[in-house]
Amino acid sequence: MIHKTSPEIGGMGHSIKRKEDLRFIQGKGNYVDDVHLPGMVYGQLVRSPYAHARLKSVNTEKAKALPGVLAVITGEDLAKANLAWMPTLSYDKQMVLATGKVLFQSQEVAFVVAEDRYTAADAAELVEVEYEELPVLVDPHKALDADAPLLREDREQKDNHIFHWEVGDRQATEQVFQKAAVKASVHAFFPRCHPAPLETCGCVADFSRATGRLTVYLTSQAPHAHRTVFALVGGIPENNIRVISPDIGGGFGNKVPVYPGYVCAIVASLTLGVPVKWIETRSENLQSTGFARDYHMTAEIAADRDGKMQALRVKTLADHGAFNAAAQPTKFPAGLFSICTGSYEYPAAFCEVDGVYTNKAPGGIAYRCSFRVTEAAYLIERVVDVLALELKMDPAEVRRKNFIPPEKFPYKSSLGWTYDSGNYEGAMKVALDKIGYQQLRKEQEEKRKKGELMGIGISSFTEIVGAGPAHSFDILGIKMFDSCEIRIHPTGKAMARMGTKSQGQGHETTYAQIVAQELGIPAADVTIEEGDTDTAPYGLGTYASRSTPTSGAATAIAARKIRDKAKKIAAYLLECNEADLEWEPGKFYVKGAASKSKTIQEIAFAAYTNIPPGLEAGLEAVDYYDPPNLTFPFGTYVCVVDIDKGTGEVKVRRFVAVDDCGNIINPMIVEGQIHGGLTEGLAIAFMQQIDYDESGNVQGGSFMDYLLPTAVETPHWETDKTCTPSPHHPFGAKGVGESPNVGSPAAFVNAVVDALSHLGVKHIDMPITPWKVWKVLQEKGVAA
Amino acid sequence: MALKIEKTFDIPEPVEKVWAILSDPRKVATCVPGAQITKQVDEKTYKGAIKVKVGPSVTDYKGEVQIVRLDAQNHEIEILGKGQDVRGRGSASMKMTGKLRALDNGGTEVTSESEINVIGILAQMGSRVITEVSNIMFGEFVKNFQARLQQPSDAPEAQASGAESTPIDAKSLAWEAAKGLFRGKA
Numbered sequence: 030m031i032h033k034t035s036p037e038i039g040g041m042g043h044s045i046k047r048k049e050d051l052r053f054i055q056g057k058g059n060y061v062d063d064v065h066l067p068g069m070v071y072g073q074l075v076r077s078p079y080a081h082a083r084l085k086s087v088n089t090e091k092a093k094a095l096p097g098v099l100a101v102i103t104g105e106d107l108a109k110a111n112l113a114w115m116p117t118l119s120y121d122k123q124m125v126l127a128t129g130k131v132l133f134q135s136q137e138v139a140f141v142v143a144e145d146r147y148t149a150a151d152a153a154e155l156v157e158v159e160y161e162e163l164p165v166l167v168d169p170h171k172a173l174d175a176d177a178p179l180l181r182e183d184r185e186q187k188d189n190h191i192f193h194w195e196v197g198d199r200q201a202t203e204q205v206f207q208k209a210a211v212k213a214s215v216h217a218f219f220p221r222c223h224p225a226p227l228e229t230c231g232c233v234a235d236f237s238r239a240t241g242r243l244t245v246y247l248t249s250q251a252p253h254a255h256r257t258v259f260a261l262v263g264g265i266p267e268n269n270i271r272v273i274s275p276d277i278g279g280g281f282g283n284k285v286p287v288y289p290g291y292v293c294a295i296v297a298s299l300t301l302g303v304p305v306k307w308i309e310t311r312s313e314n315l316q317s318t319g320f321a322r323d324y325h326m327t328a329e330i331a332a333d334r335d336g337k338m339q340a341l342r343v344k345t346l347a348d349h350g351a352f353n354a355a356a357q358p359t360k361f362p363a364g365l366f367s368i369c370t371g372s373y374e375y376p377a378a379f380c381e382v383d384g385v386y387t388n389k390a391p392g393g394i395a396y397r398c399s400f401r402v403t404e405a406a407y408l409i410e411r412v413v414d415v416l417a418l419e420l421k422m423d424p425a426e427v428r429r430k431n432f433i434p435p436e437k438f439p440y441k442s443s444l445g446w447t448y449d450s451g452n453y454e455g456a457m458k459v460a461l462d463k464i465g466y467q468q469l470r471k472e473q474e475e476k477r478k479k480g481e482l483m484g485i486g487i488s489s490f491t492e493i494v495g496a497g498p499a500h501s502f503d504i505l506g507i508k509m510f511d512s513c514e515i516r517i518h519p520t521g522k523a524m525a526r527m528g529t530k531s532q533g534q535g536h537e538t539t540y541a542q543i544v545a546q547e548l549g550i551p552a553a554d555v556t557i558e559e560g561d562t563d564t565a566p567y568g569l570g571t572y573a574s575r576s577t578p579t580s581g582a583a584t585a586i587a588a589r590k591i592r593d594k595a596k597k598i599a600a601y602l603l604e605c606n607e608a609d610l611e612w613e614p615g616k617f618y619v620k621g622a623a624s625k626s627k628t629i630q631e632i633a634f635a636a637y638t639n640i641p642p643g644l645e646a647g648l649e650a651v652d653y654y655d656p657p658n659l660t661f662p663f664g665t666y667v668c669v670v671d672i673d674k675g676t677g678e679v680k681v682r683r684f685v686a687v688d689d690c691g692n693i694i695n696p697m698i699v700e701g702q703i704h705g706g707l708t709e710g711l712a713i714a715f716m717q718q719i720d721y722d723e724s725g726n727v728q729g730g731s732f733m734d735y736l737l738p739t740a741v742e743t744p745h746w747e748t749d750k751t752c753t754p755s756p757h758h759p760f761g762a763k764g765v766g767e768s769p770n771v772g773s774p775a776a777f778v779n780a781v782v783d784a785l786s787h788l789g790v791k792h793i794d795m796p797i798t799p800w801k802v803w804k805v806l807q808e809k810g811v812a813a
Numbered sequence: 814m815a816l817k818i819e820k821t822f823d824i825p826e827p828v829e830k831v832w833a834i835l836s837d838p839r840k841v842a843t844c845v846p847g848a849q850i851t852k853q854v855d856e857k858t859y860k861g862a863i864k865v866k867v868g869p870s871v872t873d874y875k876g877e878v879q880i881v882r883l884d885a886q887n888h889e890i891e892i893l894g895k896g897q898d899v900r901g902r903g904s905a906s907m908k909m910t911g912k913l914r915a916l917d918n919g920g921t922e923v924t925s926e927s928e929i930n931v932i933g934i935l936a937q938m939g940s941r942v943i944t945e946v947s948n949i950m951f952g953e954f955v956k957n958f959q960a961r962l963q964q965p966s967d968a969p970e971a972q973a974s975g976a977e978s979t980p981i982d983a984k985s986l987a988w989e990a991a992k993g994l995f996r997g998k999a
Binding site for chain 1: 815931932936
């Protein structure tokens with residue numbers, strides 16, 4: 030257990046209010062679009078209306094002639110500087126501005142720069158582009174057909190296949206399936222969805238001809254990584270690049286990739302010598318930036334008659350769009366999808382994924398998800414319910430029979446992950462008790478007799494977060510450690526900087542609480558700063574629930590380094606041996622003589638005013654933390670739905686979320702994270718899809734078609750927790766931001782399918798719209 | 814984005830009079846809001862243009878109209894139209910079948926079936942908006958068509974001479990479409 034500090038110190042476990050909210054709720058945040066520099070001009074992208082077309086000509090004359098227009102950049106212009114293409118974060122490349130042809134609707138074709146936004150927008154309309162339409166590939170299942178149009182003519186490989194990836198023991202798994210008494214299978218499509226952060230992407234690129242320095246204000250979840258990419262792609266010395274990620278209005282993975290708009294703004298600023306601002310519109314954000322999922326998955330379970338699982342087999346087709354621009358660790362082309370064994374024990378498992386190109390926007394990893402864990406968790410939790418149906422067994426019972434038992438941790442899964450700790454049955458018990466599971470089953474039985482439709486859905490998910498150990502995790506070769514630097518000022522106040530970057534997670538509060546916990550300096554006296562690459566230590570940024578597992582750990586360890594030095598100073602001040610000192614949060618005291626003590630503030634002052642001989646002045650430390658393993662948060666979510674037989678509308682009556690993310694830094698912030706993630710999960714399950722018609726037109730490209738949940742649609746969330754600390758993390762925390770988005774879709778879908786299972790329904794693909802449910806009700810002859 | 818639109822309406826004019834207009838793309842074009850025939854290529858092929866403005870988005874299609882089938886006996890016509898936006902903002906094609914039936918009251922029933930395929934900026938607005946826009950345009954067309962019938966049959970084809978056409982007054986198109994949606998009109 031974590032020692033709880035006083036409320037004045039406000040260390041771990043205190044629900045202190047978020048420091049950053051003071052400015053956010055007053056509208057005093059400082060986002061990229063709030064940046065106004067002298068002489069700043071504005072960029073606007075011209076985008077392709079076609080999903081696949083030969084680019085015959087781009088005529089910029091009329092646009093250039095418009096008063097106020099400063100430049101129009103085309104793909105051909107960039108090609109002269111060898112910048113028409115840029116590397117993606119997955120060892121593919123993508124076009125910055127199109128040359129030769131366009132490969133998805135809304136692809137970037139030209140960049141107009143003008144003195145003001147309105148002129149830039151008007152001039153973009155004047156750019157005349159001549160296209161010749163080409164056959165469009167929308168269905169990933171047809172991508173590998175012999176007669177499929179070849180999308181990527183730039184590659185040596187002349188087909189639309191990106192990668193084949195497999196893990197596990199194919200043969201052993203086959204053998205189990207051949208002899209299996211019971212088999213369950215499901216084809217589940219996790220639709221393409223989009224995080225739609227409140228703030229769209231954008232930047233201000235400011236190149237100074239006087240100093241030769243490039244400053245980029247960027248909507249970036251990973252400012253250091255972006256600085257390195259800009260240096261590598263643009264050939265600018267890295268010391269001459271400063272990336273500043275100011276306040277970020279939600280990221281969810283959408284702000285990890287490098288987008289063509291950033292590169293164009295930088296090129297324009299280098300060319301014109303003035304600051305260039307580029308900010309996306311909402312539709313540009315939805316139509317062209319990092320989407321999520323788009324996985325067509327098949328899962329099969331082989332089991333005994335009594336419900337004990339024997340093997341798992343998973344086959345997936347991954348639709349990556351026109352370029353493989355998924356931001357993910359190098360060694361994992363399908364991310365961490367092989368966590369698809371979930372919370373269960375299988376003697377054998379095999380998983381394979383094929384990635385293909387289609388005429389859709391690139392991306393493929395984003396949305397509050399540790400590299401495909403959402404797809405994996407959804408799939409396994411869905412197929413376990415199908416197995417329960419096959420066995421005619423209660424879905425909670427099937428789970429209980431197959432959970433990895435607490436005593437088997439650390440547990441090595443048959444697909445190769447070593448789970449750090451878990452108590453799955455414990456979390457499920459709390460959830461089922463809280464919702465009154467047995468009573469609900471009785472109610473369901475009675476309702477079915479009356480012809481009413483009610484369902485209960487369980488999801489006992491396991492996460493895999495905190496990427497990751499340097500031995501297997503890197504992005505473009507950069508190892509996925511993260512960092513913290515702490516400076517204690519003479520008056521005992523502190524400043525700490527990290528390589529991560531908050532986008533609303535509350536880092537300014539939670540990191541300060543870690544420092545408070547470790548050093549006893551009140552959290553209120555600790556200022557946290559992230560996002561400026563000139564001042565913060567190098568790090569890989571915030572996504573994949575990695576901040577607490579990596580930078581959080583680095584913060585604790587940097588603080589402990591400071592405490593070690595503070596102890597030396599205290600011994601000097603108290604004229605005793607270090608070995609005679611005891612620590613309690615905020616002070617060292619002499620064993621057996623508690624009145625002889627020095628507070629951390631006194632020690633800090635001495636570090637600058639009364640330095641022990643032989644010791645360096647100052648009180649600072651930096652730590653680059655390479656986690657020994659990932660962390661594995663988990664939980665059980667239970668959802669109760671009622672279905673209207675007249676309209677097909679699904680009403681979420683109750684939703685209980687029991688999370689276990691190990692030791693908690695700030696319970697209120699964790700609860701807020703869970704509320705937000707559940708609401709996003711609700712939207713994914715019932716409302717959202719970025720769909721494409723047969724011509725490749727985006728059908729979810731505005732908030733008219735891509736729906737966001739409001740307070741009206743959102744049910745009351747009931748949360749609870751269990752606590753199974755991570756054994757390898759410095760303070761036993763695991764990361765939680767993504768759990769609700771990862772775990773909840775299966776709970777919603779399982780509840781809907783459970784409501785209809787007695788009619789023979791085994792699966793319905795998301796988004797489960799009223800229309801989709803109504804069609805099922807019609808088919809089954811039960812519509813009112 | 815493919816759409817199928819089927820419409821039937823009655824006109825209090827004899828079938829032959831209606832057919833005289835419907836069978837001539839130059840005359841029909843004068844009734845389509847924002848459309849014009851700019852040139853006759855051959856007996857069955859015409860060059861034309863249509864301007865559609867939905868909210869802030871203007872598309873200016875230029876292309877060809879072709880009479881695929883003309884059955885004067887049964888009063889049926891099949892037209893194929895294809896166009897590209899002049900500034901590269903997308904393309905559209907349409908296959909329309911028009912059919913006339915004499916009514917007992919001396920009037921004519923007009924039935925039309927259109928398959929429209931839209932690619933680009935307009936298509937992104939989604940089928941709900943585009944269907945509404947089509948409905949509004951069709952309503953305008955019927956009004957114009959009836960007005961055209963009131964004119965003497967030898968009236969000059971004003972727009973066929975190449976004069977600039979006015980796009981449909983579309984300041985209201987997006988708004989009308991939105992209202993249509995909220996009314997739940999299909």
